[in-house]
Amino acid sequence: MKFFTLTPSEHLAVITNEQSYTYKQLIHAAGEFLLNSEQKELILLLCKNTFERLAAYVAALNNKHAVMLVANDLNSELLQSIVEQYKPKWIVGEAEFEGYEREGAVLRRVEFCDYTVHPDLAVLLSTSGTTGSQKFVRLSYNNIRTNAKSIIKYLSINDKELAVMNLPMSYSYGLSIVNSHLLAGSALMLTEESIMEKSFWTLVRERRATSLAGVPFTYQMLQRIGFMNMDLPHLKTLTQAGGRLNEKLVKVFGEYARENGKRFFVMYGQTEASPRMSYIPHDRVLEKNGSIGIAIPGGELSIDKETSELIYKGANVMMGYAQCLEDLAKDNEMSGVLHTGDTVTVDADGYFTITGRIKRFIKLFGLRINLDEVEKKLEIEIHTSIACTGNDDKLVVALESDEHAKKVKSSIERYYKLHHTAYKIKILEEIPRLTNGKIDYMKLKEMCI
Known part of the structure; x- marks a missing residue:
């Protein structure tokens, strides 16, 4: 069974700055990637927010290969060391590498390499905050599917949505937007433009985007550029994750959403959880300002009595880490339990608040x-x-x-x-x-x- 069971319809799937694509066109583009092999392989995808790279991601998962996602502009020395360490069968990107030859839209490794990739391994993502490391989070098909379905449920994503996707695909928050919206049959607006550019907002307005995601820095910038004064009647949902947003800004955006008939969700997660673990329902953001909310559907939060560390349990918890090629064969080492490294308290309503990091x-x-x-x-x-x-x-x-x-x-x-x-x-x-x-x-x- 394919991971993305997409219907080849004329329903809108992707909008870019230049063009619109249907689900039929996305399926066709994914089929253009010839990823034939007698064994499960590793694909290295140099991520850009383009239709072609999205199609490559869909192709990788639907062909049951494991895909390693890294930023297209990753430091060349680090990228070279990753290629040497993990020896991917195929590389999607413009860069050239010794020992690889171009074959259509991909680079293919010339020499045979005998290694094993675990049948459940779907995605490899760099650990949050590591820009100079070969350490990756190993996510299974079930990890990313269950997390995407939880997100679809609490955000009420349906096939009428058009989500702005300006976060990197190689970042777990960005990838979760891709997974949840494609599995819901809705559309993505792929762009690498900054929210500081007028053309970004022209596209949002003209194409009637319905949701926007951002990290804390995004919301600091939105306040500076006068977002609250923009006429964006179709933009109904704002989501925030990727770190703590200060309480003043949570209140500012919570009040803006309430007064303008929009929904503002504050969320918490880690790449190791595919990535979402908790959220504040939009109608309680102002009341629970400062917290990370409650567990996502299907998840469970608890506190270690000795250390006050937040413990998460759920089917979205990673298989473990990979630091070399041999680690790709490893089985699930986590058993659905993640020690987050964050210390927390919990209130009478079951809402959790982070008090710090164990190592900070x-x-x-x-x-x-x-x-x-x-x-x-x-x-x-x-x-x-x-x-x-x-x-x-x-x-x-x-x-x-x-x-x-x-x-x-x-x-x-x-x-x-x-x-x-x-x-x-x-x-x-x-x-x-x-x-x-x-x-x-x-x-x-x-x-x-």
């Missing part, structure tokens, strides 16, 4: 400091981009302007009673971010410590 702690003069909590407290006070890093010698608070430095200084001393030698405020031109919009804490630490 430093210890100053015997005082255990939660860096996520520091960020959250300071954001509430100064309402601007802020990022915290540090070690057991010093807390570092990074800002993009010295405008709020004095207020940050007084807040740190008030909350944590730290001597001025125990922390520093670092002014950066720009807080470093990953391609998915999250703060790049590894790079931040290199810049500040």
Whole structure:
């Protein structure tokens, strides 16, 4: 049975800046990829938000091969090392590699390579936050199918939807938009344009897009560009994931949605969960502002009594990690249980709130400091981009302007009673971010410590 049982109809499937495509055309384009092999293979897909790359993804899954998704503009040295380590049978992209020859729309490995790919393995995604690693999350067909169906259920996705897809396909949030909307028989608006460009909003308006997804940085930018004043009557659903959105902005967008007959969903997940684990129903966003909500349909959330770590159980939990070619043969190592690394509390209504990351702690003069909590407290006070890093010698608070430095200084001393030698405020031109919009804490630490 094919993963995407698409009906070859004239129903709209994809819109790009240049053209519209039906489901019939998408099925035909996927069939153009000749992925014939006597054994299950690995395909490396260099992702771009184009019709052709989407068709390649559909072809990979429907031919029961495993597909590794990486950004098209991935560092060339890292990309080369991934090819050498994992030896994919086919590569979809413009780049050329030694030992591969072009065959139609793909590069094919010339020499035979004897390796085993587990029958259930469908997708390999880079672990969240890793831009310089060969470590991938192993997701099964059942992982991504069950998560997509849960998303379809709580977002009420039907075949009348047209979702803006401007997040990278190689990012789990972006891929979940693709999976959920294709499985629901709805349409995708593929674009790599920025929300800062007028042409992006012209396309959204003219094509009557119904939903828009964004990471916290997206919503910071939407507020700056005057999104609330735009005339977008067909845009009915806004979703946010990919990190914590500060409570002030959750309230701003929650109130905007309520006053304009739209739905705003705050969601939480990790690539390791295909990726969604929880959400706040749109009608409770203002009431439960600051929380990550409740478990998605079919999922279960609990708290480790000793560590306060959030534990998730569900059929969408990954098979495990892969760090080399041999790992592709591994069976399911997780048994549907994911230790998230996030510490949480839960209220009387069963809504969970993240208090920090187990590894995002430093210890100053015997005082255990939660860096996520520091960020959250300071954001509430100064309402601007802020990022915290540090070690057991010093807390570092990074800002993009010295405008709020004095207020940050007084807040740190008030909350944590730290001597001025125990922390520093670092002014950066720009807080470093990953391609998915999250703060790049590894790079931040290199810049500040």
